[in-house]
Amino acid sequence: xxxxxxxxxxxxxxxxxxxxxxxxxxxxxxxxxxxxxxxxxxxxxxxxxxxxxxxxxxxxxxxxxxxxxxxxxxxxxxxxxxxxxxxxxxxxxxxxxxx
Numbered sequence: 001x002x003x004x005x006x007x008x009x010x011x012x013x014x015x016x017x018x019x020x021x022x023x024x025x026x027x028x029x030x031x032x033x034x035x036x037x038x039x040x041x042x043x044x045x046x047x048x049x050x051x052x053x054x055x056x057x058x059x060x061x062x063x064x065x066x067x068x069x070x071x072x073x074x075x076x077x078x079x080x081x082x083x084x085x086x087x088x089x090x091x092x093x094x095x096x097x098x099x
Contacts, residue, residue: 041081049073064094 050059065073070091071082085091 044075064096067093 047059049063052058053060067079067082071077071079074082077085082091086093
């Protein structure tokens with residue numbers, strides 16, 4: 001016995017195809033809207049400004065300084081770049097007192 005497609009089956013398949021194509025197009029549009037990852041340019045800091053850490057045997061800048069001075073030492077980077085480096089763990093903040 002050979003089964004033939006009815007008009008209802010063809011219509012249902014056509015609807016599935018239209019929905020699938022619409023979803024694919026929406027996904028492609030959404031992926032195109034996604035902004036590329038932001039690249040942060042890191043300034044070059046001379047090696048003589050680094051000290052060997054006795055706890056982890058890595059070289060760190062072992063100086064405490066205000067944020068403004070640290071930004072200047074790092075080549076005059078913007079506050080946004082500075083706090084992005086803090087967020088990534090490249091720099092650390094130390095709060096002293098109430099400020």
